[in-house]
Amino acid sequence: MKNGLLKSNTLVLLLILLAESLASQTLPRRVFLGIRMEPLTEDAKSIMGINEVAGVLVNEVFAQSTASNAGWKRGDIMIKLQDKPVSSTAEVFAVLSGQKSGSKFSFELIRDKKVIKGNAVFSSFPEESYSDISMEYTSSITAVGPQRIVLSKPVSSEGRMPLIVFIGGIGCYSLDTPFDTSRSEIQLLNQLSRSGFICARLEKPGMGDNAGLSTPCEELSFMEESNSYVASIRALKARADVDSNAVYIIGHSMGGVFAPLVSQQTKVKGIIAYGTIGSNFIEYLAKTRRTISAALDMNPVETDDFIKEFCACSAYYFVDKLTTEQAALKNPVCRNYLSAFDLRSRAYNDELYAFNYPGLWSTFNGKALLLWGENDYIASKEDHEILKQTMDYYKKGSTDFIIVPQADHGMHITSGFQDAHNNPGPYQIGVSEIVLNWLKKAQS
Secondary structure, three states: OHHHHHHHHHHHHHHHHHHHHHHHOOOOOOEEOOEEEEEOOHHHHHHHOOOOOOOEEEEEEOOOOHHHHOOOOOOOEEEEEOOEEOOOHHHHHHHHOOOOOOOEEEEEEEEOOEEEEEEEEOEEOOOOOOOOEEEEEEEEEEOOEEEEEEEEEEOOOOOOEEEEEEEOOOOOOOOOOOOOOOOHHHHHHHHHHHOOOEEEEEOOOOOHHHOOOOOOHHHOOHHHHHHHHHHHHHHHHOOOOEEEEEEEEEEEOOHHHHHHHHHOOOOOOEEEEEOOOOOOHHHHHHHHHHHHHHHOOOOHHHHHHHHHHHHHHHHHHHOOOOOHHHHHHHOOHHHHHHHHHHHOOHHHHHHHHHOOHHHHHHOOOOEEEEEEEOOOOOOOHHHHHHHHHHHHHHOOOOEEEEEEOOEOOOOEEOOOHHHHHHOOOOEOOHHHHHHHHHHHHHHO
């Protein structure tokens, strides 16, 4: 008995020491190769006269990047990186994930049918910089690995401030994009920071600086990703500059599903959900296939067939538990309809299907703002109305639902569903105005 207790105490101590060791480490910035690349197609090989070459085409080189400093040019073909042959973008990313900023590396390129060999030093990925906003790249320790947190706050900030946490949508993408600060979420959060809030972008596990250090995003279950956000918010609440009693989550798209789930494990004062889900998943899919068909300019007959086929394929996947390929054997169109689900893990999708979405919100005791862009064909207006009715049933008067004019799912200015699909404009600044007005009331 004593030996068992001793072993148990020793294990606990080791876990504590490991956690303290990890917490004391700073998550490094990822390396910055600084290129846009694409697969080398057979047509491109034929045009270049290099039919036997396997490599990756460099179609853009960013200024002041590792590649630029090493003399790379647009049109080069990368065939080796760190002595490893590369023939796909995935292979390039695999090599980069194991490198550190400041480390030396070798490369081989083909330029004008000649092989160029060289050595260079990896530079760090850039950081955002503003005259009136202070940026901080911090991190937290989660069960699936370290998680990058990009913080922004007013330069002249003092004392404890309310915290806004941003959780993104379903895709495996990075929120750390210093080359594209025109993105809607960055525009929104920067405006909030200029108005006196600390804003935190929670990077997805396996993405950005997390790549190679945490579980790949594509392998996560829904609950694993959710728990990583819980861990990061708890870490943020412990900061000396954060008012832990004034924490708000902005959940964009699938982030609006994570938000009430996260709030069950760590208290937040308010949730702002934009373009989210409010009904069971199959019902949501059916409703939004109709708006998607409008965005694709389908006629009524095509629309009806599209909805029927998509729902049948979804039933094969979610109810019968078939894979995409198995469903495609029943109906070939299922391969195309279900391919998006294969971008996330089976566990992620099954958990997504199992949720009772009003049930997730029924236990939330804070204030909520539900936003839907009038040209959002990916989310459903009715789903937001369902969530509003749910919150009114359990806590009347706690929730506002506002339709954002001329806005699509990505918070861009658009004139309709087709415009949102074909030609989305810049960020709809009206989103910031609505959110700021609501936050002022929520804090009073």
